[in-house]
Amino acid sequence: MDARARRSQARLRESVLTLAARIPITEISVSAICRQAGLTRDTFYRHADSPVDLLADALAAEIDPLIQQLPETEGAEDAARAVLRHVHQRAAIYRGAMQPSLAAPVQSNLELSLRRGTELWAQLHPEILPPAFASDEAAKRIAIAFAAAGAVGAIEEWLRQSDEDIDRAVELILAAAPEWWRARPVTD
Numbered sequence: 480m481d482a483r484a485r486r487s488q489a490r491l492r493e494s495v496l497t498l499a500a501r502i503p504i505t506e507i508s509v510s511a512i513c514r515q516a517g518l519t520r521d522t523f524y525r526h527a528d529s530p531v532d533l534l535a536d537a538l539a540a541e542i543d544p545l546i547q548q549l550p551e552t553e554g555a556e557d558a559a560r561a562v563l564r565h566v567h568q569r570a571a572i573y574r575g576a577m578q579p580s581l582a583a584p585v586q587s588n589l590e591l592s593l594r595r596g597t598e599l600w601a602q603l604h605p606e607i608l609p610p611a612f613a614s615d616e617a618a619k620r621i622a623i624a625f626a627a628a629g630a631v632g633a634i635e636e637w638l639r640q641s642d643e644d645i646d647r648a649v650e651l652i653l654a655a656a657p658e659w660w661r662a663r664p665v666t667d
Contacts, residue, residue: 484525484526487516487518487522487525487526488526490516490517490518491512491516491518491522491523491527491533491537492533492536492537492540493516493537494512494513494515494516495507495512495530495534495537496534496537496538496569496572497515498511498512498515499534499571499572499575499576500569500571500572500575501571502575503575503576503578504530504531504534504572504575504576504582504585505531505578505582508530509523509524509529509530512530512533529584531576531582531585532584534572534576534582534584534585535582535584535587535588536588538569538572538573538585538588538589539588539589539591539592541565542562542588542592543592543595545558545561545562545565545596546558546592546596546599548561549596549599549600549603550599550603553663554661554662554663555600555653555660555661555662556649556653556661558596558600559652559653560645560646560649562592562593562596562634563634563637563645563648563649563652564645566634566638567643567645570638570641573585573638574638577635577638579639580635581631581635586635589631589634590627590628590631591627593626593627593630593631594623594624594627596627597623597626597627597660598623601619601623604662606662607659607660607662607663608622608659609659612659622657622659625657626656626657626660629655629656630652630656633648633651633652633655634652637651637652
């Protein structure tokens with residue numbers, strides 16, 4: 480993507496996040512996003528199919544750097560806390576994308592980000608996986624999908640409760656998570 484397209488994408492993302500912090504995503508039009516961004520509809524459609532797709536992309540762009548920081552974290556607790564801080568910071572946006580569950584593109588991108596993070600964590604620390612998962616790629620993918628989807632469901636429930644306590648949410652999500660997901664990696 481060239482520099483101009485990156486700037487347009489950044490302006491569109493910023494605009495949808497600004498609007499979605501005040502208005503449910505289902506009420507935000509392409510025109511409103513374009514006005515906010517100072518861009519044309521043509522430019523919008525070069526970057527997204529709909530406002531909710533753009534919102535999902537913008538939120539994923541904020542989560543992906545958190546996932547990339549996993550090698551520096553000490554365990555699932557740190558990773559969960561980073562994701563929940565993001566969700567807490569953007570709670571109005573996530574709640575505005577719930578009807579009653581997260582809009583499919585937002586939910587899907589969040590789950591995909593958590594899957595990538597869980598896959599990365601398992602690659603970095605294969606010793607945390609039970610033997611049945613470690614030696615069977617299909618089983619490992621199923622376990623990772625289960626953990627990621629469960630975490631998204633827990634995050635949605637946390638959002639419904641309007642709970643502000645990130646530490647408690649981390650504690651509850653990890654208590655409900657599969658034991659291998661919570662395992663501390665072996666350090667030298």
